Amino acid sequence: MTGSIKERVREHLESLAQGAVEISHQVHSHAEVGFEEFRSSALLKSEFEKEGFEVESGSAGLPTAFVAKKGSGELQVGFCLEYDALPGIGHACGHNIIASSSYLAAAALAPFTQDLGISIRALGTPSEEGGGGKILMLEAGSFTGLNLAMMIHPGPAELDRMNTIAAKHIDIHFEGKPAHASAFAFLGINAQDAMVISQVALGLARQQLLPYEKVHGIVTQGGDAANIIPARVDANYIIRSDTLAHLSVLEPKIMRCFEAGALATGAKLTYSSPAPPYAELRTNEDLAGFYVQNATSLGRVFVKDDSGLTASTDMGNISLEVASIHPVISIDSLPAVNHQPEFTQAATTDVADKAVIEGALAMAWTVCDAATDGSVRKRLLAQSCR
Numbered sequence: 001m002t003g004s005i006k007e008r009v010r011e012h013l014e015s016l017a018q019g020a021v022e023i024s025h026q027v028h029s030h031a032e033v034g035f036e037e038f039r040s041s042a043l044l045k046s047e048f049e050k051e052g053f054e055v056e057s058g059s060a061g062l063p064t065a066f067v068a069k070k071g072s073g074e075l076q077v078g079f080c081l082e083y084d085a086l087p088g089i090g091h092a093c094g095h096n097i098i099a100s101s102s103y104l105a106a107a108a109l110a111p112f113t114q115d116l117g118i119s120i121r122a123l124g125t126p127s128e129e130g131g132g133g134k135i136l137m138l139e140a141g142s143f144t145g146l147n148l149a150m151m152i153h154p155g156p157a158e159l160d161r162m163n164t165i166a167a168k169h170i171d172i173h174f175e176g177k178p179a180h181a182s183a184f185a186f187l188g189i190n191a192q193d194a195m196v197i198s199q200v201a202l203g204l205a206r207q208q209l210l211p212y213e214k215v216h217g218i219v220t221q222g223g224d225a226a227n228i229i230p231a232r233v234d235a236n237y238i239i240r241s242d243t244l245a246h247l248s249v250l251e252p253k254i255m256r257c258f259e260a261g262a263l264a265t266g267a268k269l270t271y272s273s274p275a276p277p278y279a280e281l282r283t284n285e286d287l288a289g290f291y292v293q294n295a296t297s298l299g300r301v302f303v304k305d306d307s308g309l310t311a312s313t314d315m316g317n318i319s320l321e322v323a324s325i326h327p328v329i330s331i332d333s334l335p336a337v338n339h340q341p342e343f344t345q346a347a348t349t350d351v352a353d354k355a356v357i358e359g360a361l362a363m364a365w366t367v368c369d370a371a372t373d374g375s376v377r378k379r380l381l382a383q384s385c386r
Helices: 002-029 038-050 094-115 133-141 191-208 244-265 284-296 315-319 339-348 350-372 373-383
Strands: 054-057 066-070 075-081 120-125 148-150 154-155 166-175 214-221 232-241 269-273 323-325 326-331
Touching: 002 038, 002 094, 002 350, 038 054, 038 066, 038 120, 066 094, 066 232, 075 323, 075 350, 075 373, 094 120, 094 214, 094 350, 148 284, 148 350, 154 166, 166 191, 166 244, 191 214, 191 232, 191 244, 232 244, 244 269, 244 315, 284 350, 284 373, 315 323, 315 339, 326 350, 350 373
Parallel strands: 075 120, 075 148, 148 323, 154 326
Antiparallel strands: 054 066, 066 120, 166 232, 166 269, 214 232
């Protein structure tokens, strides 16, 4: 039965493939940053409606989020769609490929929900690049009841999983006091100096950080004019560690560096987090095994990642609640890598379009295997997302 239904899924997917590639190119050409993906969200919702999905807009109170549902089978399958771009460089992380491949996998399986005993939930998850859309949707119940969840992510190499660690975004604000920078500098409180001292402290602190601990950021506001003592400095920082538990230990060490800047200059420090913390990603080995087998059968060649390179994603939080996979699919971008302008260009090449189709088919076939393998299905049904 599995072989037969997988071939039928493939035939249906191939009939939708060109449309999915066009979706990828449209999302790419109209790049929208996090929580502003109105055009991309509308496009994807429209395409799901054409395939007979019941679409809920504004999920979790997020205007660009949505949930598209099809089927009523016992095994509840989730596909995550990302479609936010990076400021200034567009889809340099290839979220157009993520959105279109998850759409294609869900749509390809739609006619076979009864045969497989599944229900499909395609989740439009905004602002992965710092906004934590998946986490907000998780807390609002959009993932509740799912037995498995998946997505693919484009990159320069083929990997069965992304080496993903926990992360927290922090907005830093120093408030000083303005004054004429020459005549009355002694009456000012220099917020920029507070940031400089903080950055020096962070640089020194890195010697004591563990290999999996990272801190990096940018200054977004550093003063108004050269002849005014800077009274306001804003910055965005990210701290990372291998797990949420270790991240909570690292955070106070990092914040003491910013407190040092405030103490030395007399500036007032305030800070906040624009998004919930991102968790480490836990890969389900049953699903990962099926995915690798299916992708390999399509000619894709996996490599072992021993680079030690790490990233973070809000899919990590989902993976701690429900069986998940987050493989990396190669778009042959080297020497370009994610978050470079050249990767933006690579995200709509013929190789990238092929990744949309083959990634979607590998995911769809993985669902077929999970639904028809009695022991795996039983394990997946034994635990559902809260």
